[in-house]
Amino acid sequence: MSDQTLYAAFAGTIETALSALVDDGVLPADTSFKNVAVEPPRDPSHGDLATNAAMVLAKQAKTNPRALAEQITAKLADHPAITSAEIAGPGFINLRLDSSVWLDELKLIHILGDDYGRSSMGADTKVNVEYVSANPTGPMHMGHCRGAVVGDALSSLLEFAGHDVVREYYINDAGGQVDVLARSAHIRYREALGEDVGEIPEGLYPGDYLIPVGKALANELGDRFQHASEEDWLPIFRAEAVTRMMDLIRSDLALLGIHHDVFSSEAALHAADKPDEAEAWLREHDLVYDGVLEAPKGKAPPEDWEPVELPLFRSTKYGDDQDRPIKKSNGAWTYFGADLAYHMQKAENADELIDIWGADHAGTVKRIKAAVAALSEGKGKPTPFDVKLVQMVQLMRGGEPVKMSKRSGNFITIADMIEEVGKDVVRFTMLTRKPEAQMDFDFAKVVEQSKDNPVFYVQYAHARLNRTVLKSAEEGISPDPAEIARLGEEELALIKRAAQFPREIESAAKAREPHRIAFYLYDLASELHSFYTMGNKQPEKRFKLEQDVGLSGARLFLGQAIGQVIRNGLGVLGVDAVEAM
């Protein structure tokens, strides 16, 4: 379908004209059309479409842009859908399209319905998006929120653009922090058995969320591990606690409307010897060797730092600053060693990989990209791999930063947040700025000024349209395309804006930037509100016109289409399109 969107179709028209000029000898036979763009001009008064073709190709044609533009417009003159082709500025060609083009698009929105904007751009491409992947040691807090929303919206966006998307969560259930979790759970377990455990010791997780876990373990296991030695209960408590934490995380994610397809366990990866396989292969190809790391620079080396020989991955060969150890001196795998094997596993099951990470992991991007490049190239299947870094969110309340620390158990959970402001506000807000820019999230502001929140602005547009159609139905007027030819300039402007939705989807998917959809929806809603309000002063501009059922039907038909596009867009963002407010 991607080659059938309206804008793409006219790009084809332009290209045909250019090819004709090649045949005429105006343009050399080897002319590259690569940089030729056909897009709606920024300023709508310039027309419906603009192309830079003359400016881009003038040099190759050995002429000046405006002269070449003359030749191009001549070729376009007799196209039935093009009503005018003007040359402007340094050599832009501005095209105006016959209104039938837009009215056809309006009907198309109705025909395609929920599928309007869907693209086949990503057909045959299986993309694995790994996001959230929070450590299974507690509930989701606000630090996880942005990455979760961005990853989920990106997944939906890619899906809508025709990709086969796998949403994956990597469970870090093999490191030291899950042992800490197990010990913390054990304390709560003893507490549940009636022991007075006092303060939770330094270094363990003090949060109340482990109390029910302790109780459940006490119920399940009785007191047989109450005084047992740690080596006896640790594996059991670890597994039990991780399972329960993952249940907690899954339910927190569900509150945000997020559901993963695959949960991959790091422990299972180890159990399956995947890191060993990866190491063997890398050693074979001289990409892992035994070497000694330099002391860390820029700050005082750790007290216990000493040079040790470790198996190192040659990530410098792929642009990293330093080779990276895949095993520790005690023989255990490093996080990276396992992660490398994990990415290899993902690459075996997908054509493209995307990771959504917090910016605090920026330092490890190069090594994992190096690893994927090394492994996938070596296996003869270079896998495109993108790491999207999501910047920190500075939580504020009334202009003051909110201090959060896991240590004290004092942090704002996603569940708290959603209870206070709602899923739609959280999601939309996280998507109204580009992810790589830092952001302040003022709790008080979002709550108090919720009326000014953009999400309501967009939802209100949808609700308004919905109510208007219902209200009109009471008068016996229903949406009807019969007289859409009577729609005027303002209505056509609305259709033109709506008609950009498929382009927005494709370019946002290509750039992997779901926030663009949020901004587009805001603009569309703005145009709708503006038109709607005209009806206040000029009753003949209303949707509901008792005295002109034909025009009214046409406007309602348009209104429904705008509502459809808003619904489709909000669907991609995972925000509800409400029927009434």
Added chain:
RNA sequence: GUCCCCGUAGCUCAGGUGGAUAGAGCGUCGGAUUCCUAAUCCGAAGGCCACAGGUUCGAAUCCUGUCGGGGACACCA
């Protein structure tokens, strides 16, 4: 010291992989409600796109450097 991200209106942020005169919201000022929902709309004021070079027909956008803000520089996860 090295690496990554950011720097656009008083504030919060867009700016479609180089295009035409730089855009919204909030805030400020001035207007609109006998109406399909005013959770809306219309208008005004507000800019050296951090700074300096470079690339080309053309730069907020790409390159280099400087300054400023944030983050990262373990055998952690």
